[in-house]
Amino acid sequence: MRRVAVTGVGVVSALGFDRESFWNGMADGRCGIETIDAVDCSDLKIRIGAEVKRFDPLMWLTAKEIGTMDRSTQFAMVAALEAVKDSGVEVAGERAAVVTGCSLGGKCTEDETYRGLYAEKRTRFEPMTIPRAMTNAGASCISMRHAITGPCYTVSTACASAAHAIGQAFWMVRSGLVDIALTGGNEAPFTLGMLRGWESLRVVSPEPCRPFSKNRKGLTLGEGAAMLVLEPLEAALARGAHVYAEIRGFGMTADAAHLTMPSADGAARAMRAALQDAGLSAERIGYINAHGTGTAANDVTETQAIRSVFALPPPVSSTKSMHGHALGAAGALEAVATVLALDRGVLPPTVNFVERDEQCDLDVIPNASRVLAVEAAISNSFAFGGLNAVLAFASDGATRV
């Protein structure tokens, strides 16, 4: 089986529109959570989010393309364009794949349609309503823009969507099914309907989320997209490409227990599966990018799971404290955070941290990033529906030894 390198990344998030603004934001411990602009929240309990502000898709896409794409798809397209440019390799043809994660599909399009339908009693709708709202629109539009004619599909597993997508793309490149893959996730959940739905779940924090911190009040929603270019390590080294990290393992499990309550066992089994797939022992993992939503339940359960897998847990952080919980895109934003941490030798922090919670007794890299080169890292994604996906990465330094 082939070894697989990450040679390009593109990110659109509350921290900015490209790799460096994303990384610099995290390295500086900047929280991208602000008042939501997209929706009038005066009547809502949810008023803050990690929103992608001042996004002008015309910087990357034609007016005609934009007219056929939901905001979520526009994010996916921009992240993919940035990732391909970053990798410096042509991603095209039958031996290339696109696998994206997306939980919600084109919610901005749907919300606008339903407002017209129910509030304005409109009877005529934009003809692109259905194709704009498809959950796979990101993957499809990316394949068209880049002339990628191999496997192309979208995985929808709520908050683990992107991690499942990246894991499958990784396995396809590793097995030789394809020679290159463009993979990640995209999401744009800031609509009135979505915010009302989240409000009723009572898991969204009224203040910027504080993962693993005592008296945390829940998660903060985010939006954006991240895409990664995966190619065989040998090919990447042969063309002199910059290798951000090697993607080494992927593990997935189901809790088969509860729709919304997480299970430490399911999460721990996914971490072990990823380590086994990677051929890495737990001691070699120097950093964990946690699912770390900031809800009471997740952070305690995830701590238990980490402690059951790692006798001496490495530093753990939740970058959701900076880029928010981007749902179907979360696993992709966090995979990029993890590979950049390996690449730069800096571990991003958990910001907004106030006070240690005895039930979350981990080193959560509170509030400030830490200069620390590590050999390998994992990124956790645990979804509603009890679906767990974990990705394992190794640093380029470790890769070359």
Place this chain on the structure above:
Amino acid sequence: MTDELAARVAAIIAKNQRIAVETIGAQSTFAELNIDSLDGLQLVFALEEEFHVDIPDDAAKEFRSVGEVVNGLEKLLLAKQAAASPASV
């Protein structure tokens, strides 16, 4: 009515296709204007919104040129006008 109608149709096609209105002739075909099936759907939607008229699927399928759009629309608008006027004894 037809000249004014033709001018409004041309303006909508120009906006829909993001092309200059001067490039649209009275008898330009959709093929000449690069109007594909999806563009055609969006054009029909824009025409319905502009003229407050429902264009049936069969009529929409007949649209292959600017002239056919103008003629088709004219018929629909006349039918709508007739339906709205008080019935004559």
